[in-house]
Amino acid sequence: MKQLRARADFETARIQAFLRDAGSVLRGDTRPLLSFDEVRRAARLEGQSYRGLKDVPIADIRGSVGRPNDFDASFLPVKPQMRKRWEQLDAAMRRGEAVPPIEVYHLGDVYFVKDGHHRVSVARRLRWATIPAKVIEVKTRAPLTGDMNAAALLQAKEYVDFLERSQLDRVRPQASIAVSRLGRYDRIFEDILGHRYFMGLQQYREVAVAEASASWYDNVYKPIADLIREYDILSHFPGRTEADLYLWVTARWLELSRTQKPAGPAEAIADILFETEGTAATAPSPQVLAVLKRWLGPPRRVIELPARLIRRATAPRPGLDGGSPPA
Incomplete structure (x- = not known):
């Protein structure tokens, strides 16, 4: 039976x-x-x-x-x-x-x-x-979840390649850089290389990529990510990650620089905050900027990107010019 x-x-x-x-x-x-x-x-x-x-x-x-x-x-x-x-x-x-x-x-x-x-x-x-x-x-080396489709595996491979080049997970084991689209780790690595370039100019020496990655994470990425969390900016953009918005913030920062407006991570985030609230025409108040800068830290902690990266980042790109975050 x-x-x-x-x-x-x-x-x-x-x-x-x-x-x-x-x-x-x-x-x-x-x-x-x-x-x-x-x-x-x-x-x-x-x-x-x-x-x-x-x-x-x-x-x-x-x-x-x-x-x-x-x-x-x-x-x-x-x-x-x-x-x-x-x-x-x-x-x-x-x-x-x-x-x-x-x-x-x-x-x-x-x-x-x-x-x-x-x-x-x-x-x-x-x-x-x-x-x-x-x-x-x-x-x-790359974190895994249960929803590992072909695109997710490609993204995991891109993350591994990024970690191999940057050594970020070796020098900052607590760092977790997640993006929602393919191709974005290359752009983040360009930021690290730009950071490395200016570290070398400031310190009159060759800077190792791993050292530059640690400095970039401590002085550029993490302060911006902290601001994104503090002001709950991700809640406005479901499906996006802190690293997605980091790219958006740095692009807006460079866009403000190009228009001769006060520019920096704090100003860029303030601009995004006002834009998402539908008040883009209203200039951020000094009080808002002061609060944002308090969380970001003094400007000397942030090393600017080289001119070639500024030209690349300020060139028109879908999702980075205007009022929408990276898709």
């Missing part, structure tokens, strides 16, 4: 997999299992450690090591040749027989199955909440 039930379970699971795949194609939202190899290449592995035997939430198992095409994103079987092994496990697990723990890699908040794909598939079908697993914790 249980064998017949196992066969029915397998057929139902395959039909569900087909219907979900068909629906995903029609919606243009195809999301297979995450591939551990692809994620590893994008996010750059830094090390791993064995964390022992744990009960792992099945809902957090979203990836596979070596078999991302054998199951759909919900771990439903997609190939008919998987029937025998799947049905055997289904019958055994329905009888309450003990099955060996699966083996998983844990990256960020996602688990990748190294061994035990069929067990996970059957457990999901039987509505288990957790499953025993031997867990190997993996550290990556």
Whole structure:
């Protein structure tokens, strides 16, 4: 009887997999299992450690090591040749027989199955909440979340490349620079290079990129990010990040410089604040500027960008000229 039930379970699971795949194609939202190899290449592995035997939430198992095409994103079987092994496990697990723990890699908040794909598939079908697993914790250079689609993996790779060049995570481990669009890490790295250039002029020496990255973070990025948080500017722009607005603020700062208006991070943020409130024609009051400058610190802490970057940043760009933040 249980064998017949196992066969029915397998057929139902395959039909569900087909219907979900068909629906995903029609919606243009195809999301297979995450591939551990692809994620590893994008996010750059830094090390791993064995964390022992744990009960792992099945809902957090979203990836596979070596078999991302054998199951759909919900771990439903997609190939008919998987029937025998799947049905055997289904019958055994329905009888309450003990099955060996699966083996998983844990990256960020996602688990990748190294061994035990069929067990996970059957457990999901039987509505288990957790499953025993031997867990190997993996550290990556770029942070990972459960929503790792192709664009997110590209962004993770861009972040890793940015960290490789800037060494920011080595000199400021607490720094987390997140952007919402591809291509923005290159622009942030240009700011670091500009900062490095003027540090060299001021100090009459060659400045290492890592040293410049630390100084840029302490004296340019973090003060602006603190202001963005203090005045809750992100609440006006859902879906944007502090780094997105940092780029917008620095572009506005340079735009104000070009028009011969008082210019600096505080003035740029004040201009944005007044603009988002619909009062762009009203000049920021000295009191507002004083408060903003108090949070930013004295102007000597900020090193200006070289002229070539000013020309590049003030050239017309979608989303950076006018009243809208980067898209």
